[in-house]
Amino acid sequence: MSLSIGIVGLPNVGKSTLFQAITKKEVDRANYPFCTIAPNVGVVAVLDQRIDKLAELTSSAKKIYTTVEFVDIAGLVRGASQGEGLGNKFLANIREVDAIVYVLRCFNKEDVVNTRSKIDVLEEKEILDMEMVLKDLETIEKRAESLEKELKGKAKDKNLEKEMSAVVKAWKLLREGELLFESQWSEEERKILNSYQLLTMKKRLFLLNGTESEVSVEVVETFKKNNWPFLIADVLTELEAADFTAEQRIELDLPAEIQLDVLIKECYKLLDLITFFTAVATNEVRGWTLKRGSTAPQAGGVVHTDFETHFIKAQVINWKDLIDCRGFSGAREKGLLRTEGKEYVVQDGDVIEIKTDG
Numbered sequence: 001m002s003l004s005i006g007i008v009g010l011p012n013v014g015k016s017t018l019f020q021a022i023t024k025k026e027v028d029r030a031n032y033p034f035c036t037i038a039p040n041v042g043v044v045a046v047l048d049q050r051i052d053k054l055a056e057l058t059s060s061a062k063k064i065y066t067t068v069e070f071v072d073i074a075g076l077v078r079g080a081s082q083g084e085g086l087g088n089k090f091l092a093n094i095r096e097v098d099a100i101v102y103v104l105r106c107f108n109k110e111d112v113v114n115t116r117s118k119i120d121v122l123e124e125k126e127i128l129d130m131e132m133v134l135k136d137l138e139t140i141e142k143r144a145e146s147l148e149k150e151l152k153g154k155a156k157d158k159n160l161e162k163e164m165s166a167v168v169k170a171w172k173l174l175r176e177g178e179l180l181f182e183s184q185w186s187e188e189e190r191k192i193l194n195s196y197q198l199l200t201m202k203k204r205l206f207l208l209n210g211t212e213s214e215v216s217v218e219v220v221e222t223f224k225k226n227n228w229p230f231l232i233a234d235v236l237t238e239l240e241a242a243d244f245t246a247e248q249r250i251e252l253d254l255p256a257e258i259q260l261d262v263l264i265k266e267c268y269k270l271l272d273l274i275t276f277f278t279a280v281a282t283n284e285v286r287g288w289t290l291k292r293g294s295t296a297p298q299a300g301g302v303v304h305t306d307f308e309t310h311f312i313k314a315q316v317i318n319w320k321d322l323i324d325c326r327g328f329s330g331a332r333e334k335g336l337l338r339t340e341g342k343e344y345v346v347q348d349g350d351v352i353e354i355k356t357d358g
Contacts (some may be wrong), residue, residue, distance in 0.1 A: 010105070073322055101207055122222060276288050
């Protein structure tokens with residue numbers, strides 16, 4: 001499965017700088033609002049030491065990491081849902097991503113134009129939230145009108161009635177300014193709403209762009225109190241230090257781990273994703289992205305659709321156990337290489353070989 005993350009925010013808050021730091025891809029970061037018009041798209045390998053160690057163990061010639069697609073989308077302004085700024089063009093791009101990173105300006109650099117009269121993180125968040133709520137409300141109201149006509153022309157269509165029930169529930173929440181992903185939904189309701197690609201159904205992570213000293217205690221406490229997942233990072237510094245080693249970063253009083261690597265990990269956590277590995281018979285070690293709670297056949301389907309439909313069993317071992325046993329032979333001798341069936345729930349870090357009837 002592919003993972004797509006949208007980078008959003010008001011103009012000149014550091015979105016394109018973040019995109020460049022993550023992807024190492026040169027993009028226009030001119031110091032004026034709306035310098036990003038078409039979305040910049042970059043695919044990033046998620047570097048993983050587990051793959052490196054497994055490749056070394058198995059003498060694999062090829063290493064394939066999981067990937068994340070990042071989409072840097074033009075700056076949003078108040079009134080975008082009614083066409084202000086780049087308006088609907090921006091909002092249409094958001095529909096295509098799995099989750100959203102809000103970049104919120106905390107830095108106070110006078111040489112970077114601020115389109116707001118002041119630096120106010122919570123107000124920026126509110127603007128972004130409300131524009132998405134208003135756009136979703138427009139989408140929901142249009143669908144409600146269509147459903148009402150369809151229901152009048154059909155006698156007791158249970159599927160349409162269920163859809164209308166979900167739509168009315170969403171409409172009421174949006175009218176109250178609520179983000180839909182924060183509300184409780186049945187699996188059926190969620191499936192219905194996801195088919196509309198609603199903006200407020202997407203989970204979000206908040207990147208507070210500035211140094212620790214530039215982010216107030218009050219802001220941090222507000223995010224913690226509301227359980228809003230956030231990360232503090234000085235994006236420009238991270239871009240400038242993109243190629244530094246951990247030792248060099250520590251010398252500069254930066255966190256040893258690149259904060260943008262932390263961002264990717266947090267996105268995985270946000271979407272409840274895990275990584276499993278294949279390392280047999282192909283002379284390559286490869287990482288695969290999977291939804292937490294998925295079964296072995298579903299993991300097989302990520303590798304190849306036939307592996308899910310023709311699944312018989314899976315050989316499974318935790319990557320660390322495989323390293324400690326110095327390979328598959330040692331793992332078999334110690335009984336750590338397990339045979340699992342269709343009900344097995346894949347765990348993060350599993351090394352899996354799928355057996356099929358094909």
